[in-house]
Amino acid sequence: MKSNDQEIIVSVAGLQKSYGEVEALKDMNLEVRAGERFGLIGPDGSGKTTLLRLLIGLLVPGGGEARVLGFDPVTQAEKIKSDVGYMPQRFSLYPDLTVAENLQFFAQVYRIPKAERLRLTERLLKFSRLGPFQDRRAGALSGGMKQKLALSCTLIHTPRLLILDEPTTGVDPVSREEFWNILDDLRRQGVTVLVTTPYMDEAALCDRITLVYQGKVLASGIPDEVAASFPRRIVQVFTPQPQETARALAGVCGSGAAQLFGDRVHLAVTDVDVCLRETRARLIAAQLPFTAIREGKPSLEDMFVHLIQQPTTND
Amino acid sequence: MLKPNLIPIIRKEFIHIRRDPRSLLIIIIMPLMQLILYSYAINMDVRDVKLGVLDESRTPASRDLLRRFTGSGYFLQRAALDTRDDVEPLFRQGSVKAVLVIPRDYAESIRRRTSTPVQILVDGSDSNTGAIILNTAQQLLTAASMDLSAAGYVPFQIRANIWYNPEQKSTFFIVPGLIAVLMMMICALLTSVTIAREKETGTLEEILVAPVRPFELIIGKVTPYVVLASMDALLILLVGRFWFGIPFRGSPLLVAGFSLIYLLSALSLGVLISTLARNQQIAMMIANLGTMLPSILLSGFIFPISSMPKWLQVVTLIVPARYFLEIIRGILLKGNGFDVLWPQAAFLLGLSVVLLAVSVKRFKVRLE
Numbered sequence: 008m009k010s011n012d013q014e015i016i017v018s019v020a021g022l023q024k025s026y027g028e029v030e031a032l033k034d035m036n037l038e039v040r041a042g043e044r045f046g047l048i049g050p051d052g053s054g055k056t057t058l059l060r061l062l063i064g065l066l067v068p069g070g071g072e073a074r075v076l077g078f079d080p081v082t083q084a085e086k087i088k089s090d091v092g093y094m095p096q097r098f099s100l101y102p103d104l105t106v107a108e109n110l111q112f113f114a115q116v117y118r119i120p121k122a123e124r125l126r127l128t129e130r131l132l133k134f135s136r137l138g139p140f141q142d143r144r145a146g147a148l149s150g151g152m153k154q155k156l157a158l159s160c161t162l163i164h165t166p167r168l169l170i171l172d173e174p175t176t177g178v179d180p181v182s183r184e185e186f187w188n189i190l191d192d193l194r195r196q197g198v199t200v201l202v203t204t205p206y207m208d209e210a211a212l213c214d215r216i217t218l219v220y221q222g223k224v225l226a227s228g229i230p231d232e233v234a235a236s237f238p239r240r241i242v243q244v245f246t247p248q249p250q251e252t253a254r255a256l257a258g259v260c261g262s263g264a265a266q267l268f269g270d271r272v273h274l275a276v277t278d279v280d281v282c283l284r285e286t287r288a289r290l291i292a293a294q295l296p297f298t299a300i301r302e303g304k305p306s307l308e309d310m311f312v313h314l315i316q317q318p319t320t321n322d
Numbered sequence: 323m324l325k326p327n328l329i330p331i332i333r334k335e336f337i338h339i340r341r342d343p344r345s346l347l348i349i350i351i352m353p354l355m356q357l358i359l360y361s362y363a364i365n366m367d368v369r370d371v372k373l374g375v376l377d378e379s380r381t382p383a384s385r386d387l388l389r390r391f392t393g394s395g396y397f398l399q400r401a402a403l404d405t406r407d408d409v410e411p412l413f414r415q416g417s418v419k420a421v422l423v424i425p426r427d428y429a430e431s432i433r434r435r436t437s438t439p440v441q442i443l444v445d446g447s448d449s450n451t452g453a454i455i456l457n458t459a460q461q462l463l464t465a466a467s468m469d470l471s472a473a474g475y476v477p478f479q480i481r482a483n484i485w486y487n488p489e490q491k492s493t494f495f496i497v498p499g500l501i502a503v504l505m506m507m508i509c510a511l512l513t514s515v516t517i518a519r520e521k522e523t524g525t526l527e528e529i530l531v532a533p534v535r536p537f538e539l540i541i542g543k544v545t546p547y548v549v550l551a552s553m554d555a556l557l558i559l560l561v562g563r564f565w566f567g568i569p570f571r572g573s574p575l576l577v578a579g580f581s582l583i584y585l586l587s588a589l590s591l592g593v594l595i596s597t598l599a600r601n602q603q604i605a606m607m608i609a610n611l612g613t614m615l616p617s618i619l620l621s622g623f624i625f626p627i628s629s630m631p632k633w634l635q636v637v638t639l640i641v642p643a644r645y646f647l648e649i650i651r652g653i654l655l656k657g658n659g660f661d662v663l664w665p666q667a668a669f670l671l672g673l674s675v676v677l678l679a680v681s682v683k684r685f686k687v688r689l690e
Contacts, residue, residue: 095524100528112330115329116534
């Protein structure tokens with residue numbers, strides 16, 4: 008797999024899609040390379056799901072072009088399907104079928120020969136640690152287990168490309184971590200993964216990311232580089248009263264809205280030294296307590312918040 | 323072209339049915355309940371009609387006439403009236419459904435060979451029953467007057483004879499009709515709901531990205547219902563034949579063949595409805611309004627098409643159950659063959675083909 012690392016598995020150029028009056032995708036561009044884990048990052052309604060559905064041929068684009076494994080999803084969807092695993096955002100397996108029955112069904116639908124079917128099912132049950140639950144109805148599984156089952160069904164035909172739509176949304180933190188460990192295993196096996204997530208901490212786990220907002224690409228690249236390309240600097244305020252602090256610091260030294268990160272408040276500023284002084288002064292004046300004020304490394308979230316606060320230029 | 327991969331989808335559908343109490347209820351309990359309800363509760367037979375008698379003649383001749391009524395099995399004498407003013411209160415209370423009025427000069431005019439009116443009054447508030455009572459009473463009276471006029475001259479007896487259903491048993495009419503209604507219900511309702519469910523729960527998205535072709539999905543999903551609907555039809559036929567004693571005069575093969583054409587139309591309707599409905603609830607509603615009601619009300623199942631207003635008669639032309647009813651009643655009760663039933667068969671087939679074409683065309687491989 009290492010030899011063709013630079014092979015482009017998915018390419019999207021100027022892709023557009025509207026639902027009636029609503030423009031879900033305005034101008035989407037990205038490239039996914041073989042063997043990498045590619046993250047599509049953006050809030051709800053930014054067009055992530057629409058893009059994935061276009062790639063798998065479930066929707067027809069209004070304009071632009073897409074290529075998946077060298078095929079056109081509009082006219083050659085059938086060719087794409089056998090090599091791609093797609094996991095929709097909503098848990099969509101049969102709740103009245105057991106774990107094993109769901110796996111069997113998808114194995115049969117993907118025309119996997121009987122002998123291989125049993126071997127694959129067993130391997131996936133082990134891999135997803137669902138073995139002890141194989142006779143439980145899917146509807147009775149916990150959220151995390153449901154997602155692992157959905158992933159297992161998606162993997163039943165050993166696809167080259169895995170497309171996952173917010174696989175960890177609504178899943179507890181322990182299961183989330185476990186899920187990403189499984190994705191690590193897949194990467195080692197050379198499976199290319201295109202994953203969407205609204206969580207910035209998950210974005211950092213990807214090889215490359217694209218930040219999308221309102222159907223457009225805001226930035227893309229290696230997560231650290233995207234974060235480092237942040238045009239401003241970050242002042243962090245550690246405080247026991249983050250909400251009041253954020254309100255009090257709104258607009259200080261041209262920072263725009265202050266962002267809340269747990270017990271921290273982030274300010275995006277241009278001149279750090281001036282701002283450290285002004286911030287301290289304002290907090291003392293407002294009689295708000297704080298434990299520290301210092302410059303911090305911009306995170307992906309800072310970048311993202313900054314990008315979506317930019318006035319949109321042409322629409 | 324890969325060879326069709328139907329087995330997993332069919333097998334999965336059977337698992338769904340087995341584990342869903344609602345569909346089991348519709349498939350197993352509903353046919354039996356409807357059979358009982360329609361055959362016993364909505365009984366349109368006239369038996370033991372409560373009769374009031376206003377015998378002004380009070381002669382052996384008038385008692386003779388009355389015996390014809392009470393001895394026929396159709397009427398039970400419940401009241402003896404003295405004047406005409408008694409009629410209305412009895413009708414109002416519902417204690418009699420018909421009143422026989424024998425005039426004072428009844429015996430006298432028989433003797434003199436002159437004509438005299440014998441009157442039958444019928445409670446028409448239930449028009450269906452009323453019409454049947456009137457019909458029965460008229461037959462009895464006609465027979466009586468024929469007997470009288472023929473007495474001593476030509477000893478023949480006139481008997482009104484209603485073909486196919488001489489005892490006017492409504493079960494003969496209802497049970498074949500029930501097959502039409504139930505097949506429509508199971509096929510159209512359940513298939514539309516099962517496809518809508520895949521849409522609603524999002525599993526359709528998962529299947530559409532798998533290498534499953536639309537026809538595999540549709541055929542795989544409807545096959546179990548074809549099997550179950552056929553079994554239900556057979557069940558009703560058997561119960562009808564051996565419990566209700568309904569004749570089976572025509573060819574069973576012909577019944578099977580036409581049933582398949584009819585099933586095709588019902589399934590196409592089901593698939594069509596599933597393409598219109600976003601979720602199970604809506605599918606069920608459309609199926610009820612669009613297939614169940616017409617199959618019961620506009621097919622001639624209970625209400626004769628000939629007594630509907632003209633525009634409604636035109637509407638019945640697109641109700642598949644209408645044709646199938648004519649076919650199955652024709653085969654069972656009259657022993658009709660293909661030579662008689664081909665126009666209905668042609669209409670039904672045409673309708674099925676159109677519905678199938680529309681539903682397959684509307685069934686999308688994509689999400690929008």
